[in-house]
Amino acid sequence: MIKISVLYSNSQDLIFDKDYYCDKHMPLVSKLLGESLKNVQVDFGLANGNPNEALKYVVMTHMSFDSIESFQNIFAVHSEELLSDIVNFTNCQPQIQISEIMI
Known part of the structure; x- marks a missing residue:
């Protein structure tokens, strides 16, 4: 099992529409990635270890997938539609990390 982490960096000029992301973008992601997508979790940061x-x-x-190939195959089909929606909720370019889930 692998995990795709999509990370949106903080910045002074960051714009991020949580409602659009949760109500429109993530349902689109789920619909387009279909059964290949095994699990999804969205975390909105509140604080870190250093309050200053x-x-x-x-x-x-x-997002969890059975393998890198299963992610790559379905994402290749829908990448244009998914990536073009980013401008509707943020001015940030997300960073992607692919990890192996061990536990």
């Missing part, structure tokens, strides 16, 4: 320090990421979305 800004959050590194304001939003982190974690």
Whole structure:
């Protein structure tokens, strides 16, 4: 099992529409990725370990897939539609991390 983490970095000029993301974008992601998407979790940052320090990421979305190939195959089909929707909720370019789920 692998996890795709989509990380939205904090910045002074960050715009992020939580309602659009949760109510429109994530349902679109779920619909388009279909049965390949095993699990999804969206985290909105509140604080970090140092109260005097800004959050590194304001939003982190974690999606589970059976394999890198299953993610790549379905994402290739729908990447244009998914990526073009980003401008509707943020001015940030997300960072992607692919991890192996061990436990």
